[in-house]
Amino acid sequence: MSRIPISALIGLVFTGAYFLAALFAPFIAPYGMSETVGDVWEPMSRTHLLGTDSIGRDLLTRMIYGGRTTIFIATMATLLSFTTGAVLGFLAAVIGGWVDQALSRFVDLMMAIPSLIFALVVLSVMPVTIPVLIMVMGLLDSTRVYRLARAVAVDINVMDYVEAARLRGEGRGWIIFREILPNALSPLVAEMGLRFIFMVLFVSTLSFLGLGVQPPNADWGGIVKENKEGIVYGISAALVPAFAIATLAISVNLVADWILNRTTSLKGGRGG
Amino acid sequence: MHPILILVSQRVALGLFLLLAASVLIFAGTMILPGDVAQSILGQSATPEALANLRAELGLNDPPVTRYFNWLFGALQGDLGTALTNGQDIASSLGRRLGNTMFLAFWAAVIAVPLAIFLGLLAVRYRNRWPDKLISGVTLASISIPEFLIGYLLVYFVAVKLGWFSSVSMINDSMSLGEKLSAIALPVGVLVLVVLAHMMRMTRAAILNVMQSAYIETAELKGLSGFNVIFRHAFPNAIAPIVNVVMLNLAYLVVGVVVVEVVFVYPGMGQYLVDHVSKRDVPVVQACGLVFAAVYIGLNMVADIVAILSNPRLRHPK
Numbered sequence: 031m032s033r034i035p036i037s038a039l040i041g042l043v044f045t046g047a048y049f050l051a052a053l054f055a056p057f058i059a060p061y062g063m064s065e066t067v068g069d070v071w072e073p074m075s076r077t078h079l080l081g082t083d084s085i086g087r088d089l090l091t092r093m094i095y096g097g098r099t100t101i102f103i104a105t106m107a108t109l110l111s112f113t114t115g116a117v118l119g120f121l122a123a124v125i126g127g128w129v130d131q132a133l134s135r136f137v138d139l140m141m142a143i144p145s146l147i148f149a150l151v152v153l154s155v156m157p158v159t160i161p162v163l164i165m166v167m168g169l170l171d172s173t174r175v176y177r178l179a180r181a182v183a184v185d186i187n188v189m190d191y192v193e194a195a196r197l198r199g200e201g202r203g204w205i206i207f208r209e210i211l212p213n214a215l216s217p218l219v220a221e222m223g224l225r226f227i228f229m230v231l232f233v234s235t236l237s238f239l240g241l242g243v244q245p246p247n248a249d250w251g252g253i254v255k256e257n258k259e260g261i262v263y264g265i266s267a268a269l270v271p272a273f274a275i276a277t278l279a280i281s282v283n284l285v286a287d288w289i290l291n292r293t294t295s296l297k298g299g300r301g302g
Numbered sequence: 303m304h305p306i307l308i309l310v311s312q313r314v315a316l317g318l319f320l321l322l323a324a325s326v327l328i329f330a331g332t333m334i335l336p337g338d339v340a341q342s343i344l345g346q347s348a349t350p351e352a353l354a355n356l357r358a359e360l361g362l363n364d365p366p367v368t369r370y371f372n373w374l375f376g377a378l379q380g381d382l383g384t385a386l387t388n389g390q391d392i393a394s395s396l397g398r399r400l401g402n403t404m405f406l407a408f409w410a411a412v413i414a415v416p417l418a419i420f421l422g423l424l425a426v427r428y429r430n431r432w433p434d435k436l437i438s439g440v441t442l443a444s445i446s447i448p449e450f451l452i453g454y455l456l457v458y459f460v461a462v463k464l465g466w467f468s469s470v471s472m473i474n475d476s477m478s479l480g481e482k483l484s485a486i487a488l489p490v491g492v493l494v495l496v497v498l499a500h501m502m503r504m505t506r507a508a509i510l511n512v513m514q515s516a517y518i519e520t521a522e523l524k525g526l527s528g529f530n531v532i533f534r535h536a537f538p539n540a541i542a543p544i545v546n547v548v549m550l551n552l553a554y555l556v557v558g559v560v561v562v563e564v565v566f567v568y569p570g571m572g573q574y575l576v577d578h579v580s581k582r583d584v585p586v587v588q589a590c591g592l593v594f595a596a597v598y599i600g601l602n603m604v605a606d607i608v609a610i611l612s613n614p615r616l617r618h619p620k
């Protein structure tokens with residue numbers, strides 16, 4: 031922990047700032063979320079640090095609340111995707127046989143359809159609410175986690191200590207949670223960063239297309255959508271949330287990269 | 303029979319099977335979800351008569367298996383049904399829009415593929431020097447940036463500030479090729495930027511992998527220049543992985559067009575799909591989903607087949 035590379039430090043600071051802003055949104059935001067406080071598309075000023083949006087709401091306030099929605103949805107979807115993907119992946123690796131075949135072929139099939147397209151197909155008949163969004167995104171993405179978890183667990187499953195636990199008479203639950211999970215954690219945690227970014231981009235894209243978070247609530251993708259008409263008149267309000275998405279994604283990426291490097295060097299250090 | 307024919311036909315059969323399974327999945331995704339489709343299309347305030355009418359029109363009173371096969375056989379004969387919202391034939395409106403989307407994706411590919419391969423070669427030639435570092439930096443940034451940000455940045459700076467191209471890419475049949483190309487310049491630019499970095503990076507990795515072979519060392523030891531070694535010896539052996547990368551990115555391009563078309567109001571498949579998802583026009587969504595899945599699966603299949611064909615051991619068996 032002593033030496034954190036500068037890139038990871040930048041990533042940590044930005045990621046931390048975004049998460050803190052999301053947690054304490056009501057305390058930080060200068061105005062109410064859907065409060066009209068000025069003219070349409072006012073430029074940046076002392077009272078409105080980022081200007082105002084398409085119907086005169088404070089853009090900074092919208093950004094803080096929007097970030098809260100984006101980060102909340104992305105975090106929940108990542109958690110769902112990880113629990114589903116990892117549990118199924120470990121089960122497939124430990125049980126093997128037809129269970130493994132059935133799950134793996136099903137995942138192959140799911141991955142043969144682009145996830146954005148499949149999400150759009152499903153959302154065309156589902157009510158677009160935040161829980162539904164989290165479910166759809168999390169389950170679609172769990173296919174990728176499943177692949178990784180299964181690949182890692184298949185390697186661990188043939189280790190001597192797992193064999194020893196089996197001979198000792200431990201059940202499947204013990205093998206999965208006490209033997210495989212602790213040893214599979216580091217690649218999974220590094221992957222989590224990438225999945226989180228993917229979720230942020232995914233929910234922003236859906237909202238930008240008008241099929242994600244519905245008004246009056248907004249997330250960053252939705253704020254882009256609300257303000258996109260301004261671009262043609264040279265008003266940059268729509269670029270602000272898009273820029274926030276990009277910086278959040280890049281900072282999480284920097285942190286994930288660092289964790290990945292750190293855990294791989296740890297493994298090397300063990301003389302493995 | 304030639305072993306390569308067997309391999310290729312196996313791969314084609316697998317592709318067709320995947321497509322069939324994908325069609326089941328797309329159908330199931332819209333039909334057997336919790337809740338009533340007719341209800342969610344019309345909303346809570348719908349009258350019972352309207353609900354019953356829509357159910358009859360969608361064939362919701364038949365069992366799901368019958369409905370699936372009716373839909374599938376219709377689709378195989380080019381009959382994708384009619385749109386709920388305007389009653390138009392889906393196949394004909396889809397065909398025109400698919401053509402527009404392919405036009406967009408084609409020009410993006412024509413620019414992005416050679417550029418990415420050239421820059422990938424450059425990165426290998428100057429490995430660990432500044433061109434290489436720059437390329438990996440740009441890659442990191444580009445996978446973190448949503449497509450619509452790149453789109454709006456281009457609109458803001460190129461179309462609005464510089465006034466070079468139009469911010470809206472409307473095209474129609476009466477335009478000449480030059481006018482069409484000028485209209486799609488910005489969306490093509492976005493698509494190129496979206497796939498370029500990824501393709502470049504994977505090309506670099508593929509060639510670096512080949513560079514560790516013994517014959518590369520031989521080529522270096524007999525005194526060939528750096529670019530000659532890469533171009534004459536490493537590149538031909540890296541073609542299979544590179545084609546794979548290109549195909550994967552073209553498949554990605556097909557999905558990327560959805561967002562880009564919405565940004566630039568381009569009359570293609572993506573715009574059509576997104577419009578009808580929000581109108582809950584299920585037959586159109588199914589048809590679009592099927593076409594997108596078919597293109598995606600098809601490109602992946604071509605990638606695998608090219609990999610098989612480019613392997614000399616399989617082409618000339620003993």
